[in-house]
């Protein structure tokens with residue numbers, strides 16, 4: 001049974017969590033907002049990492065370029081120009097304010113002896129050391145990069161040659177890049193967020209439609225469907241949901257039909273019983289009349305008892321409470337005794353019941369359930385074959401499957417009924433079948449037994465020619 005529309009399971013409520021994102025945005029958050037926030041957060045993190053790596057890479061490349069330049073200058077000037085620089089002396093050549101590079105000669109103790117360009121500008125006041133160094137330049141925004149190498153002064157004393165370049169240009173370029181990144185990245189994230197929100201809203205719009213469609217579906221009307229959706233993923237979800245609705249709809253219809261069938265099946269014999277009792281009680285009767293009435297009542301009560309037993313059996317199958325009690329069964333023997341049981345009924349209608357059962361057929365099964373299955377099939381064959389009809393019961397093994405067929409030369413079943421014949425209370429021709437005393441549960445039970453044994457029950461039939469019911473069982 002399906003719970004009423006008003007019952008809302010407690011577990012449907014989302015569990016209370018307090019993620020960082022939730023604390024950030026108190027109140028109601030839609031999925032599209034959450035998606036966008038995650039998207040922007042991931043984008044921000046990845047672009048920040050890329051920007052930092054790019055910045056560091058560029059900084060290193062620019063420094064390498066500067067270093068290579070001053071090294072090359074120092075190497076070429078060391079061979080040719082040391083003497084010239086000394087002639088200029090430390091004072092004679094003023095610093096060129098605009099110059100961003102310099103070359104100078106120093107004494108062994110670091111005293112500037114002469115040079116070119118802004119040769120007095122960078123100074124850290126320490127004696128020079130061979131190699132590359134970043135040297136502060138007092139009064140300037142950026143330090144200098146200086147390369148120092150040992151040289152021999154024209155006087156024969158040891159000295160130093162330094163080539164340097166101001167890092168002002170490099171720093172300005174890096175500062176510009178920093179500014180652009182700091183301004184551009186938030187702007188890009190803002191745009192991405194707006195775009196993400198728009199796209200998420202578009203992508204999730206079908207969910208709103210699906211929710212509206214779902215609202216319309218109630219326990220009493222399951223005919224509504226989601227229908228096709230724009231995106232493939234949601235389309236698949238909607239299709240799966242629709243298929244589920246289809247199954248539920250069918251199950252509900254079956255259930256409603258079942259309840260009305262049960263009521264109907266009960267009402268008819270009960271009305272008959274009451275009618276007979278009322279008629280009998282209208283006046284005093286003789287003992288034999290009462291006996292007659294009671295015998296009539298007994299038949300109806302037996303019918304009702306059979307109905308309630310069949311219903312109980314099916315309910316137990318539904319609950320899964322009727323798993324077969326498997327044991328090794330001699331199927332050939334079982335079929336023979338079932339045929340013997342039905343034979344008197346067939347003979348009473350001048351019907352011929354033929355047996356063609358392979359000897360030694362054996363399988364693991366619940367014998368009581370199998371007897372019920374084959375009795376139902378043979379009983380139907382007798383019921384639905386006219387007087388003088390021919391019924392055959394065959395049993396064969398082919399490989400791992402045992403096939404039992406019950407054929408008759410009876411009324412047959414119309415093609416339009418064949419699909420429904422195993423449904424509960426279904427009768428191919430209502431009035432005729434009702435007259436036979438059946439409730440329309442025999443085949444449903446036979447089908448459940450076959451399935452419970454891992455087998456199947458099928459039918460082939462032609463109206464007016466007869467029917468063949470085939471039971472396949474794993475053996």
Ligand code: ADP
Pocket residue numbers: 376380381384385408410411412413421426427428429433434437438439440441442443444467
């Ligand atoms: P019932 O109690 O009415 O026999 P079943 O479930 O056994 O119920 O059968 C359902 C219906 O299938 C029958 O009412 C009848 O219309 C049809 N049917 C079953 N077996 C046969 C058969 N051998 N020949 C013709 N019709 C059959």
